[in-house]
Amino acid sequence: MSKMTENQIFPTVIRSLTKGWAGKLLSSLLLLVGLLVFVAQAQATTTPALVTHEATTQIMVSVDGLLPIPLEVVKPRTNEECMKCHKEPHLTSGRLDGSLAELQVKLEPFKKSLHGKKLECIDCHEDAASARHCRSGFHKVNCLACHSKIEGLFPLGARERLKKKKIRIPKRKMVGDSYYQSQHGKDLLAGKENAPNCHHCHTRHYIYGAKSKLSTVNRANLTETCGSCHKERKITTLLEHLTTFRLEAHRKGDLSFDYDRGNCIDCHQGEAVHGLKVNEAPCARCHDTKAKIKGVALAGFGPFHLYPDYENQYSIWCLRNFYGVLVLLLLVGAGCGLLLYILRRSADYYRKEGGE
Numbered sequence: 001m002s003k004m005t006e007n008q009i010f011p012t013v014i015r016s017l018t019k020g021w022a023g024k025l026l027s028s029l030l031l032l033v034g035l036l037v038f039v040a041q042a043q044a045t046t047t048p049a050l051v052t053h054e055a056t057t058q059i060m061v062s063v064d065g066l067l068p069i070p071l072e073v074v075k076p077r078t079n080e081e082c083m084k085c086h087k088e089p090h091l092t093s094g095r096l097d098g099s100l101a102e103l104q105v106k107l108e109p110f111k112k113s114l115h116g117k118k119l120e121c122i123d124c125h126e127d128a129a130s131a132r133h134c135r136s137g138f139h140k141v142n143c144l145a146c147h148s149k150i151e152g153l154f155p156l157g158a159r160e161r162l163k164k165k166k167i168r169i170p171k172r173k174m175v176g177d178s179y180y181q182s183q184h185g186k187d188l189l190a191g192k193e194n195a196p197n198c199h200h201c202h203t204r205h206y207i208y209g210a211k212s213k214l215s216t217v218n219r220a221n222l223t224e225t226c227g228s229c230h231k232e233r234k235i236t237t238l239l240e241h242l243t244t245f246r247l248e249a250h251r252k253g254d255l256s257f258d259y260d261r262g263n264c265i266d267c268h269q270g271e272a273v274h275g276l277k278v279n280e281a282p283c284a285r286c287h288d289t290k291a292k293i294k295g296v297a298l299a300g301f302g303p304f305h306l307y308p309d310y311e312n313q314y315s316i317w318c319l320r321n322f323y324g325v326l327v328l329l330l331l332v333g334a335g336c337g338l339l340l341y342i343l344r345r346s347a348d349y350y351r352k353e354g355g356e
Contacts, residue, residue: 077128082121083107110205112214118167126155143198148176175274182275194229201225201272223262226272235261238327257282 083105085091091103110116115124122128127138145153146162146169162169179185187195201217208215216225227234235241250259257280260266265273266281 077120077122079107079110079116079121082128105205109214113205113207114209115205115207118165123158123161124155126157143202144176144179147173148179149174150176175276178275180275182273183271185275196229200229219260219263219265222264226264 086103086105087107089104092100093103095101124141125138139154141155142153144150145155145158180189184196188197203216206214206216208218210217210219212218213220215221223234265278267283269277269279269281
């Protein structure tokens with residue numbers, strides 16, 4: 001009888017072990033352990049791991065060879081976390097039209113603003129909570145998502161967040177319907193180039209009450225704010241400033257109204273100011289801003305804006321030239337007077353020297 005090899009002995013030993021009750025119990029335990037391991041591996045490959053806001057770790061992935069980025073955001077972004085990047089003065093991003101968007105935000109001025117006192121960055125930039133927003137960008141924020149009852153504007157969940165924070169926007173600040181009736185709003189709806197949006201007057205992040213001196217729509221700052229777009233209406237030269245004194249002279253005949261030559265809003269109610277009327281400005285009683293009659297404009301009773309030329313506003317052209325000649329005569333007179341004074345003092349000096 002031939003001797004059994006090692007490969008033939010091993011199956012024989014296994015069969016002998018499984019014949020007894022101990023062998024059957026061991027086989028059952030091994031089978032149960034194998035099933036548990038198989039089920040655990042299958043569940044791990046089909047069910048993604050849940051990441052909660054309280055988690056302290058992130059799964060880092062790199063799909064394009066760049067720096068690894070978190071697969072999930074572990075908690076909502078706070079203003080301080082956003083400022084880690086957005087505090088940089090030279091932080092910019094390219095727009096589709098090829099221009100650069102400045103992304104720097106100054107934290108302290110923002111905290112003092114109306115929005116910064118109650119809101120977080122992600123209340124408006126809700127898609128910026130994604131870990132990939134620094135690469136993919138995010139939607140443009142539409143202020144009317146909160147300041148109107150118009151539906152479907154971004155950020156979509158803004159009103160719900162305001163309710164949770166018990167923030168109520170005053171009725172006078174709900175300007176959506178009236179804004180689109182203003183000239184600014186009509187230009188924006190028509191898609192005109194360089195049509196103004198909310199941030200052109202109110203800024204993007206530093207919004208204060210109109211009575212605050214820091215506000216861009218404060219009466220003292222309106223000339224600069226409106227002049228940033230309407231450069232042709234901005235009063236710059238000395239002669240133009242002298243010409244506008246006639247506006248403040250209106251107080252002599254009407255003490256009921258403050259004729260401020262720097263307040264654009266008094267005359268342009270309805271065209272700007274969200275399409276609303278803010279006061280009883282008497283300017284339109286005499287100055288018809290929509291008048292097409294050339295004689296009215298020539299006499300100076302058309303639009304008050306300075307068009308100091310012969311064809312558009314003859315009276316303004318004459319007044320500006322009058323001031324120009326007057327200033328020139330004053331300068332020449334002052335120079336002649338100074339020269340005569342020097343000559344007289346010199347003559348007196350030499351007369352005394354010669355007499356002695």
